[in-house]
Amino acid sequence: MTLSRDDLLGLGMIVLAAAYWAAADQIPVSLLSDAVGADGVPKVLAVALAICGALLLLTTRLKRQPAEAPSSDRDEKRAHLRAAGLLAGLVAYIFLLPVLGYPLAIALLIAAVAIYGGTRIRPSVAAVAVAGSALFWVFFVKILGIGMPTGIWAAGF
Amino acid sequence: MDAFISALATLTNGWVMLAALGGVVWGIFGGALPGISPSIAMALLLPFTYGMDPTVALVMLASVYVGAEYGGSIPAILIRTPGTNSAAATTIDGFELARQGRAGEALGISLMSGLVGGLFGLLVLVIATEPLARVALAFTPPAYCALGILGLSVIASLSGRSLVKGLIAGILGLMIATVGTDPVSGVSRFTMGVPDLLSGIRPILIMVGLFAVAEMLEQISAPAWNKADRRDTRLKLPGLAVWRRLWKPQAIGCAIGTFEGVTPGAGGTIAAFMAYNEARRWSSKPEEFGKGSVEGIAAPEAANNVVTGTALVPLLSLGIPGSNSAAILLGGFLIHGLVPGPMLFVKAPDVVYGLYVGLFAANILMVLVGLVILTPCIWLVNRPKPWLIAFILALVMSGVYAIDNSVFDLGIVLTAGVVGYVMRRCGMPMLPMVLGVVLGFLVESNYRRSLVLSRGDHSIFIEDPVSLGLLLAAVALTGYSVWREYFKPQSKEAIA
Amino acid sequence: MFKLFAAAVAVGLALSPTQSMAQAKYPVPTVTLATHSSPGGGSDVFLRELVKHVQPILGANLAVTNVTGGSGARAMAELAKSPANGSIFYATTPTYIQTTLLSKPAVGFDQLDPMVIVFFDPTIIYTRAESPHKTFADVVADAKKNVGKQKWGAANPASLERIAFEKLNKITGAKAAIVSHEGGGDLMINVLNGTLDIGVGEVQELRSQLEAKKVRMLAVLGDKRLPEFPDLPTAKEQGVDLVVSKFRGLAGPKGVPDDVAKAWEDAIKQALASPAYKAIYAKEALEPVGMGRAEARAFTAKFAEEVKASLTELGVIK
Incomplete structure (x- = not known):
């Protein structure tokens, strides 16, 4: 038989609970600790999560209701891929930020996301991105005094 | 009385008024930016206030608090992304209304409820500081633990169709709250050797990820936003008929906000959630909640703005900051050589009364600023979607970095974003997780402190009268929610 | 709007004394x-x-x-x-x-x-004004008599103050419950409402309550008395060798x-x-x-x- 999404979720939670318990077990015991211990509450949470996971598995078995009609697997997959692409862009931003510096990185992020979201590639995209970056830079760096990364142009800002 | 008259003179002091205006404007912006919570908005401003006159500086900081608690509701309504922790409850009905093309109306209600809450909180602060300070002192560790459990009990009714999924979300939230330094022994837990995790994960990071980032991940492939949005592109203040529906949820919000604000450590988030929950319970149209109820905005927004006044009660009367925001304000006092506490009213009454007057002005100015900016805000979110997503993400990535100058925090936000995306796909409610993250530390640390005090005897939770009362309330609330969800036949459809 | 904000900030800067760079x-x-x-x-x-x-x-x-x-x-x-x-x-x-x-x-x-x-930074042991304990020696005597009854509070887990209290437990054999908090304010509430017998903290944390006469200092955990509080004896003078520097x-x-x-x-x-x-x-x-x-x-x-x-x-x- 095939596993429904709730089944997968329930199983996932049981696995997570086990991993969390194992991590809690690794917490060093300190003589400054109390009777409950640093691992006491986490272990209770792990058990509770495992029980909830099992309940989820059980209820989906019992209800046997027609699974929520999946809209369309292909649409679904496409949406996940789109989301993953956006996520990859954001991760790239995190890695580029210390290298390129804030003004350039944020301008690239704005332009890239706008294009990824479906804006046509035109010179105006670059203009809006640069303007946005300037606005952000004035606001965060100049007005609020946040030490945004300057990247490899350290001397310039 | 002399001090009071001098305080009235403050009203005509241009600097104080300017400080209140500047504070409110920055507060609303900061609160509306995902990532900048009220306390962070205040912390960012604090260094600018060092050179100012003490009254001007404190009015400015307190005005930021007022503005930020309100500002958080703007993105909550417009893009389902609460700007602050305490605006999370407002997303439920606020965004629903926006989706129905009633964004302007929703914003008007949250603005007016914020005003009612803010003024009520100020009134309580001015006339009842003395007795309420005693309430704050009555809270022992078991009482705090019980207070946290009462907050968590709201999970049962926030879970909607699947109680089990709600519980899972809540437990995951509690698990996130256990990361960091153990509250009793000081050993590090679940930090995996990463120094950035030693002081735990800020709830605001989880919030921003769960709501803002996850929403954008979802929107990137969704069709263009409903054209219905465009129908209502102007701010619309509630008319008399709407006010008649609003007074009850606002009164509930005021009552709960007062109580939660006064007890140190609790704060606006629990107040907003509990007010939402109670407003639904006592409403004549509970079936509208979750489907765009005006009452569902009024209650939490009144509650979290009451807290901007009442959270100052323990700070001014006892010198004890009850929330992160109050702690920043305490810093503002100390920097100017003022020590909040019982003697403040004797030693520097002009500052105290000046602060009251400044807070009053801040609440009025908040409405004026709101009237000016809200229509442009609606215009902003009706821009082409790709640009909107791009700018929201750029704001998120900048605002989150500004909290601690930490790239690591950006990673946490993205991770929480992925979690939020998966949860949406699995039909798991996110609000229980927010509650877990916000309340986990409060509950665990006070639970364990209580047991240290009682040497492991759990009866301490029943012997402490405050704790007993709160626990009974939690049991009653949970029982009622479960009963309504599973056993009350006719309303089954209504609350789904 | 930003202009207004910037104006307010500028006002703040203008009010501040200009510092000379000599x-x-x-x-x-x-x-x-x-x-x-x-x-x-x-x-x-x-x-x-x-x-x-x-x-x-x-x-x-x-x-x-x-x-x-x-x-x-x-x-x-x-x-x-x-x-x-x-x-x-x-x-x-x-x-x-x-x-x-x-x-x-x-x-x-x-x-x-x-x-x-x-x-x-001098560290001070204090209690609330209504407490029956008038001196630190009283506290120690009571703790020795009622083993396992007293409750002491420190501001943070694994802080120096917390460790000092653990030492005090060792020295006196009091087996007191030691409760750590999330900072001085949290601790102060529990001292003021009588949940704890004594707390430990810095002068700055106590000042507002001291001025209002809501707390009483019992001992300074140092080698000598403080010039500001000449009447406050050290813990050593009261018979317990406990120093936090x-x-x-x-x-x-x-x-x-x-x-x-x-x-x-x-x-x-x-x-x-x-x-x-x-x-x-x-x-x-x-x-x-x-x-x-x-x-x-x-x-x-x-x-x-x-x-x-x-x-x-x-x-x-x-």
Whole structure:
């Protein structure tokens, strides 16, 4: 038989609970600790999560209701891929930020996301991105005094 | 009385008024930016206030608090992304209304409820500081633990169709709250050797990820936003008929906000959630909640703005900051050589009364600023979607970095974003997780402190009268929610 | 809107006294002082006050920055990779040693070089005004009589104060319950409402309640009485050898040139002697020490050894 999404979720939670318990077990015991211990509450949470996971598995078995009609697997997959692409862009931003510096990185992020979201590639995209970056830079760096990364142009800002 | 008259003179002091205006404007912006919570908005401003006159500086900081608690509701309504922790409850009905093309109306209600809450909180602060300070002192560790459990009990009714999924979300939230330094022994837990995790994960990071980032991940492939949005592109203040529906949820919000604000450590988030929950319970149209109820905005927004006044009660009367925001304000006092506490009213009454007057002005100015900016805000979110997503993400990535100058925090936000995306796909409610993250530390640390005090005897939770009362309330609330969800036949459809 | 905000900020700046940047002996124009506390927190307030008094003497622009997170771990990591030309220092407290020993971050206190020690912070045992205990000796006597009955509170888990109370338990055999909190305010509530018999903290945390006569100081945990409170006996005088020494100083990356270290030593000593600064720190009952680099290095090493020894003795670290 095939596993429904709730089944997968329930199983996932049981696995997570086990991993969390194992991590809690690794917490060093300190003589400054109390009777409950640093691992006491986490272990209770792990058990509770495992029980909830099992309940989820059980209820989906019992209800046997027609699974929520999946809209369309292909649409679904496409949406996940789109989301993953956006996520990859954001991760790239995190890695580029210390290298390129804030003004350039944020301008690239704005332009890239706008294009990824479906804006046509035109010179105006670059203009809006640069303007946005300037606005952000004035606001965060100049007005609020946040030490945004300057990247490899350290001397310039 | 002399001090009071001098305080009235403050009203005509241009600097104080300017400080209140500047504070409110920055507060609303900061609160509306995902990532900048009220306390962070205040912390960012604090260094600018060092050179100012003490009254001007404190009015400015307190005005930021007022503005930020309100500002958080703007993105909550417009893009389902609460700007602050305490605006999370407002997303439920606020965004629903926006989706129905009633964004302007929703914003008007949250603005007016914020005003009612803010003024009520100020009134309580001015006339009842003395007795309420005693309430704050009555809270022992078991009482705090019980207070946290009462907050968590709201999970049962926030879970909607699947109680089990709600519980899972809540437990995951509690698990996130256990990361960091153990509250009793000081050993590090679940930090995996990463120094950035030693002081735990800020709830605001989880919030921003769960709501803002996850929403954008979802929107990137969704069709263009409903054209219905465009129908209502102007701010619309509630008319008399709407006010008649609003007074009850606002009164509930005021009552709960007062109580939660006064007890140190609790704060606006629990107040907003509990007010939402109670407003639904006592409403004549509970079936509208979750489907765009005006009452569902009024209650939490009144509650979290009451807290901007009442959270100052323990700070001014006892010198004890009850929330992160109050702690920043305490810093503002100390920097100017003022020590909040019982003697403040004797030693520097002009500052105290000046602060009251400044807070009053801040609440009025908040409405004026709101009237000016809200229509442009609606215009902003009706821009082409790709640009909107791009700018929201750029704001998120900048605002989150500004909290601690930490790239690591950006990673946490993205991770929480992925979690939020998966949860949406699995039909798991996110609000229980927010509650877990916000309340986990409060509950665990006070639970364990209580047991240290009682040497492991759990009866301490029943012997402490405050704790007993709160626990009974939690049991009653949970029982009622479960009963309504599973056993009350006719309303089954209504609350789904 | 931004304009209005900027205007308000400008007003604030205009109101602030303009600080003069005098003689340019110091090798760099701007010095960053980093602290792990958030704006308005203990070390932050200490630095901002210090800046006011040291800046004109040193002849360099001093800027405070908050590198919060990880109880100092992030700030230490930041410092260790900064240039050692006197352009950046870190405000030290016992926290950075505690964090190094307990959490073992990649960069610990031993990767930094102590530059100056400015103050010692006296630590005080106190109780609420209505408490039956009038002196610390009363508390100890009662604790010995009613073993396992007393409740003591410290501000933070694994703080020096907490460790001191564990020691007190050992010395007296009181088996008191020791409750740690999330800071001084949290602790104060539980002392005021009678949940705890005694609490321990700094003068600054107690001041508002002291002025209102809501708390009573019982003992100072130091070698000698405080000049501000000559009637308050030390714990030692009351028969319990319990000393907590806390310090406030600055540390830099390793390899800061000698002339910079000398400039700081002189500037700190001169500032501590100025009446204006004295008036401020005397109110907080801070003890001025003004150690230069050589002394500060020796002091920090000895201090760390002692903390390590007591943590090991209590079984907290191996």
